Amino acid sequence: MKNQEYIQSGILESYLLGIVSEEEQREVEQRVLIDNEVAKALQSIEIDIANHYLTNAVPPPPNVREAILLNANKNELKKWQQQNTFKEATNHTEQLKYLEVEVDNTHIKVHKYWRPAFIAVFVLSKIFLIAALYFYFKSDSLTKENERLKQEIKLK
């Protein structure tokens, strides 16, 4: 279809009013991209349609404006709350990335398994100490006994 025929066919008006099918809508959009003349005609019709409805406008009652304002404020509040929750979540994850290091603290935190290990080491150390003392005194007494026996043999 030639440009003028296409423009005068009424498809552009119907497209702007949202009356055409999806296929026709795509066709108009493609034609507008390719053809400058059609694009200009579409722009001019767009202005005409807007002017037509603006001249036939009916001012709504003031309570509509108030309700829209209230809705807008609610949406803003929702957006703000969402942003804040996101910020808090981001801060929390950022905190988790780093270990808390306190320079003044002289204490260290260790794993709970160290407690039985420490008790075991303590008990074993006591056992070894007792054993060491026992063998020391035993060897001491044996040395003394040995000396005494040597002297007895010498005397005989």
Place this chain on the structure above:
Amino acid sequence: MSDFESSKLQISENKTSVLSNSLHLYEQYGAMAYGIILQIVPQKQMAQEIMIELFDSLTVNPCVEGKVSIAVCIIRKARELALLYKQKFDWETAHVPAAETDTEQAQFIFDLSFRQGKSAETIAEKLNIPKAKVYKAISQYFKTFRQS
């Protein structure tokens, strides 16, 4: 970036930031939208409810970055929403009577299409005319208004 490009970017940013506010859109196009809605849904209480839903930022904000102008986008959305409410509550609006002259015929077809929400195929079938003639009648309807 050149001065022209940066100023163009600034303008588009300003446009988005200013117009994204549903209240600004309402101030500019509210009366137009209300006029359209009343043509489709003549009950004032319901028309006001439709207006509130229409200008809820989530419904109207996509118009700012659409393929068509903001005014046309709001016209489309107002019609869509009003037709949806009309279907939901099964309202009957006054039909423009069928007529013989071209102008009256164009007005009748426009009414069936825009206000009653009938598709071009349905209208063509009902009036026993080709679909192209339906589109032509819609164009004729606006031409008549431009001339008057």
